[in-house]
Amino acid sequence: MIASLMPNYNRADLAFEQGQGIWLQTADGRRFMDFGAGIAVSSLGHAHPKLVSTIAEQAGKVMHVSNLYRVPQSEHLADLLVQNTFADSVLFCNSGAEANEGMVKMIRRAQFENGHPERTRILCFNGAFHGRTLAMIAAGGNPAYTKGFGPIVDGFDHIPFNNTNTLRDAITPETAGIIVEPIQGESGINTADIHFMKALRAVCDEFGLYLGLDEVQTGVGRTGKLFAHEWSGIKPDVMSIAKGIGGGFPLGAVLATEEIAQHMTPGSHGTTFGGNPLACAAGTCVLTEILRPGFIQNIETIGTAFGTMLDDVVQNSHGIFDSVRGLGLMRGLHCTAPVGDVLNAVIQQGLLAVTAGDNVLRLVPPLIVTEADCRAACDRLIAATHSLTALQAHAKKECAS
Ligand SMILES: Cc1ncc(COP(=O)(O)O)c(C=O)c1O
Numbered sequence: 001m002i003a004s005l006m007p008n009y010n011r012a013d014l015a016f017e018q019g020q021g022i023w024l025q026t027a028d029g030r031r032f033m034d035f036g037a038g039i040a041v042s043s044l045g046h047a048h049p050k051l052v053s054t055i056a057e058q059a060g061k062v063m064h065v066s067n068l069y070r071v072p073q074s075e076h077l078a079d080l081l082v083q084n085t086f087a088d089s090v091l092f093c094n095s096g097a098e099a100n101e102g103m104v105k106m107i108r109r110a111q112f113e114n115g116h117p118e119r120t121r122i123l124c125f126n127g128a129f130h131g132r133t134l135a136m137i138a139a140g141g142n143p144a145y146t147k148g149f150g151p152i153v154d155g156f157d158h159i160p161f162n163n164t165n166t167l168r169d170a171i172t173p174e175t176a177g178i179i180v181e182p183i184q185g186e187s188g189i190n191t192a193d194i195h196f197m198k199a200l201r202a203v204c205d206e207f208g209l210y211l212g213l214d215e216v217q218t219g220v221g222r223t224g225k226l227f228a229h230e231w232s233g234i235k236p237d238v239m240s241i242a243k244g245i246g247g248g249f250p251l252g253a254v255l256a257t258e259e260i261a262q263h264m265t266p267g268s269h270g271t272t273f274g275g276n277p278l279a280c281a282a283g284t285c286v287l288t289e290i291l292r293p294g295f296i297q298n299i300e301t302i303g304t305a306f307g308t309m310l311d312d313v314v315q316n317s318h319g320i321f322d323s324v325r326g327l328g329l330m331r332g333l334h335c336t337a338p339v340g341d342v343l344n345a346v347i348q349q350g351l352l353a354v355t356a357g358d359n360v361l362r363l364v365p366p367l368i369v370t371e372a373d374c375r376a377a378c379d380r381l382i383a384a385t386h387s388l389t390a391l392q393a394h395a396k397k398e399c400a401s
Pocket of ligand 1: 100129131217242
């Protein structure tokens with residue numbers, strides 16, 4: 001008989017009762033270093049005192065009123081985002097996929113209002129991941145996620161990531177914009193070259209397209225800049241965020257220039273929950289912490305040190321890992337053994353990580369992690385490779401005898 005909880009996840013047999021900082025603990029007292037952070041979400045770690053008290057305090061006042069009324073908490077968070085980014089205006093929602101849906105709608109609407117109703121198609125990249133709604137599985141283009149969910153939503157074209165050769169030829173009179181992740185997370189921590197990001201900006205300017213960045217995973221400090229596109233010095237026209245902004249509370253947003261945002265007139269788009277007082281109080285708390293002087297610089301410093309430590313892990317991994325990917329605190333280790341086996345061995349050592357595509361082990365710890373924490377995590381990674389190679393040697397021996 002089917003479980004009451006639908007079987008659409010392959011869950012590890014672990015249930016956490018409590019968290020503190022970068023640590024998670026099961027009911028039977030097993031402690032794990034959380035270098036998965038709930039898939040790059042728990043930016044301030046677990047049970048962060050300020051975030052906990054902010055949420056408790058706001059919940060005690062008012063959680064939800066709907067967007068029929070002013071929500072001062074959302075006005076405040078929008079101000080904070082506008083003050084610290086390229087954006088002139090912000091729309092709140094509840095998840096990354098929903099933010100990306102909003103981003104695509106805004107691109108199309110702006111083209112429509114600017115006299116180009118024919119410009120509706122969005123150029124996306126092979127290996128992209130933008131979420132699991134019907135339109136976003138089409139935007140991602142991964143057959144594993146579209147299988148059985150047809151008809152596939154039309155309007156998304158795909159070309160190779162990090163390749164400028166095919167870019168211009170893929171633009172048609174119907175192209176409205178480009179959406180891209182500065183680092184493709186789900187498909188294996190593939191970082192966009194600075195040169196590629198600049199080329200995307202240049203092509204959008206030349207052809208009158210809008211550049212939309214999906215910073216759902218890379219944003220809010222993760223890579224050592226507030227947003228990952230800052231590494232390339234370009235600015236998008238529109239950007240989706242989610243994950244880290246709520247620190248564990250579900251919150252997403254679309255940030256846009258005035259040119260785009262002006263067309264989102266009353267009635268054009270909406271959500272019941274998006275930007276409610278509780279979510280925005282949580283988001284403001286997280287963002288205020290991350291914007292504290294030195295916090296992002298610290299992520300950059302620790303992230304760089306973490307990268308060097310991971311290079312050493314590769315050297316000492318008996319060939320289980322062969323390369324390090326990513327930036328800041330968004331890292332991937334490419335595995336030569338099946339990544340599922342590697343993850344199991346890592347969990348056995350009391351370290352949590354996340355698998356990604358292309359046989360990559362993803363490491364995305366809370367942004368409050370220290371260098372000492374990273375060193376301890378690397379020790380556990382090396383120990384995991386030792387146990388894995390011992391297991392492999394044992395299996396080989398068994399086979400031979
Ligand atoms: C780059 C990117 N975009 C969108 C999403 C979808 O976000 P959500 O699961 O909150 O809908 C994810 C989730 O992993 C993501 O990594």
